[in-house]
Structures are given as C-alpha cells and as structure tokens.
Amino acid sequence: MMRRGDTIAAIATARGRAALAIVRLSGPDACRIAAACFQGADLQTVPSHTAHFGYVVGPEGTPIDQVVATVFRAPRSYTGEDIVELTCHGGDLAPQLILETLLHHGARLAEPGEFTLRAFLNGKLDLAQAEAVADLIHAGSTRAHRVSLAHLQGRYSEQLQRLRSDLLELCAYVELELDFSEEDVEFADRAQLEALLDRTERLLDELLRSYRLGELLRDGVRVVIGGRPNAGKSTLLNALLGQDRAIVSPLPGTTRDQIEAEAEIEGLRFRFVDTAGLRTTADQIEAEGVRRAQQAISNADVLVYVFDLTVGLDPEETAYLKQLQAEQPTLPVIVVGNKRDLLEEEPALPALDGPALTLSARQARADATQLQPLIQALVTAVTADLASMEDSAVVMNQRHRQHLARAREAVQAARAALNQGVGGDLLALELRRALHELGAITGEITTEDVLDQIFSRFCIGK
C-alpha cells in the first residue's frame, strides 16, 4: 500500500445522483495528467490555488463533461503533493468516465485512505489527526463532530505532545543528572521527580477516563425503555423523539414488539429501544418479546423503567429491578413514574438505587420542558461528569486507548522503580516505554502494518 511517487486518482464524493462530484488527482504527474484531458487553460503552467473552467475530453477526444479544475501545487496541498481536483456534474456517469480517462493517461486508482496516508507521510498531519479525518466523516452527532474537529485541528495531538515533552524532560533528568542507586540523592530532586510523575499519571488517567465518553460519542447511547404494558413507554418514546424531529430516524429491522429509534439530544446520539413488557409469561409469543427485552437490557447503557403512577410499581416489578441492579450493577436505572397529570399531588417514589422522577409523557408532546429532568438524568447517568470535558481531551479511538493504558502502566512502573530506589537506568527505561506508546498514537513511531490497518478503513478518495 505504501507505494509512493506515482500519481493516484479517485472519485472523492459519494456515488449516486448529486449536483456535483469531485475527482481527485495527487502526485508528481497530477498536472500533466489533468492537462492531457482538459480543454481550457494549460493546467501545467497555471499558478497554484487557482480554478479553471473547461471540458474534460475522453481518450478519443470526445467531450465528457464541463468541469472546474482546481490546482494545488506541492507542498501547499492536502497531501503535500501536486493535486488537481476536477469538479464535475454528479451522477454515476460523469465522475466515472473522468476517472477512467485519468487512469488512461497514467494515473493509478487510489486505495482507501491513500490521499490521507500521503498527507501523513509528508508530514501534513499526524496519525491522530489522520484518524480524526475518518471520525469526522463518520460522526453521528454534533458532539462527536466537534470532538473529531478538535482532534483534526491538532488540539488533541498538542496535549499528547505536552505529555511527551514532560516525559522527555523526566528522562533527561534521570539519565543525565541522577543516579538513584547512590545514597546521597537530593531530596528536592526526588520530590520534583515525583511531582512530574504524578502530573503525567494524572493526565493519562484523565485521558483514559474520557474514553467512556468517547465510546458513547462514537457508538451512541443505548437506552432501553422498559415497563409494564400501558405504562406509557411508547408515548414517552414519541415525546423524546419529538425533541428533534429532523434527526430522528426509524431504524430498519424493528419488530412488532420492539421499536428502535434514534434522536440527538444534548449533542449525543441516543438510540432508544422501546421493549414489550418484561414480565415472565407462559404465552409463547410474549415470551419471545420478553427474551428480546432482556437481551436489549444486557446491551444497554441505561434503562429507563416506566410505570403508571395511578397503578404504582407492583412487588414483582420492584423485585425485578432489585435483581437487575444486583446482576448488572453498572447499568444505570432511571425510574419514571408516568401520568403525573392524573394525580393531584406529587406522589412518593419507590425507594430504589438511582434516580426516580415523575412526568406526564402525554403532556410532554406539547410541553418539552416536562422532559428536561429525564434528559438531565439520562445524560448524567451515562456520562457522569465527563460531559463537560474539553473536546480536545476526549479519547474516541480504541487504538489510542490501548497505547495510553500501556503508557500509564509504564509511568506506574517508573514510580515503583523510584520508590524502590532502583537504578536510574531502569527508571529511564520505563519512561522511554511510555514515550514510545505516546509516539505510536501520533505516529512518530509506527509500522507499515499499523498504517495499513488504519487507512484501509477509510473511504476511497479520502
């Protein structure tokens, strides 16, 4: 995959009907190849960062499409190489014919992510930024989009660089100035060293902790809405979806007894699953529904358990919830007493672990403020205090998490070495290990396999 030096081409936009599409060329021959099939200005001599109207003609000289050719010359381009972007009409035909013409004139079809790989290899962005490009394309919510953009802009990489320079400082300190095997180690030096190790470990802890939020941003938050038939689950779901109709989408594969729908709330993408009841039953069809509901709950990030305030929670339900909390202690459960509008006074709520609140799902259709306490409870239940975290400090990537965890291990080992008064060389070894792990995230240290793995997940043309 890491062939360099040739000129690559690909359609950079999605297939199908569209007003416009972009076919992209990058490499030393980009201008020559584009010029060979372009009627208009001479693209080999036009200045960088200029756009030119003209026609692309096929190998036999027949016009293919009216286009605008934009020329970016190395090194001031996305890839750091010469780039020509041909903006043509959308649809399946024009971009494909233009691409074939470029291939005919000597370009090679780009592999997935190859433009961004070249940008990385040419030092235009680091590996974490390159990955952010893919995250940005796949972002499913406003916050996920914001976080990927912060990463793309390099603010996340800056944090990692700061960590690295702290560690480098530590290393230099240990390697040059101190020998811990000696008895006469200065107390002040040791305290300073410990303080630096502390700070590094705390930063790593914070980054690792943020991964929970990153995961929720990346994959969405799964909320199961459970409760007895007639409690008002469907009404509540509709009210929640009514929060932001534009982004609501019904999901395929929903069954008669289990409805799934997505909505964006407070920048997070929530996936709600409205289950059929949860009670045990002899009825075959209903039993299947119960099994599915239980399956959904075992994959949930949070359970919203709805009951009818005019009926109350029955002992069987209370026992069920207690058992659930024992079996899945990390699953937050929010108990919602529904049909508040039917009661005159605020009722007493059942004493269970976790938040409980009342509302009227029916009134919430017209009055969204009814849902605010529930929404707040939902966001708090899944993100705790993480929601307020800086975008640039949120780790969204599993690969990064692994390297960060190993970096923390190394820092902890360094601290242990320091406490045991082991020699400075061992300490330095652990610090170097941590540096190595951080370098792997931003790509200072990398292998072809890792690059292949990362970039093969990209779209063609990116």
Ligand code: GDP
């Ligand atoms: P589900 O079986 O749990 O999904 O319950 P539904 O959402 O289908 O609601 C059952 C019945 O309760 C319907 O007739 C709803 O109109 C009614 N209902 C739901 N929420 C409320 C509420 O907040 N107040 C009142 N008065 N009725 C409600």
Ligand code: ZN
């Ligand atoms: Zn229902």
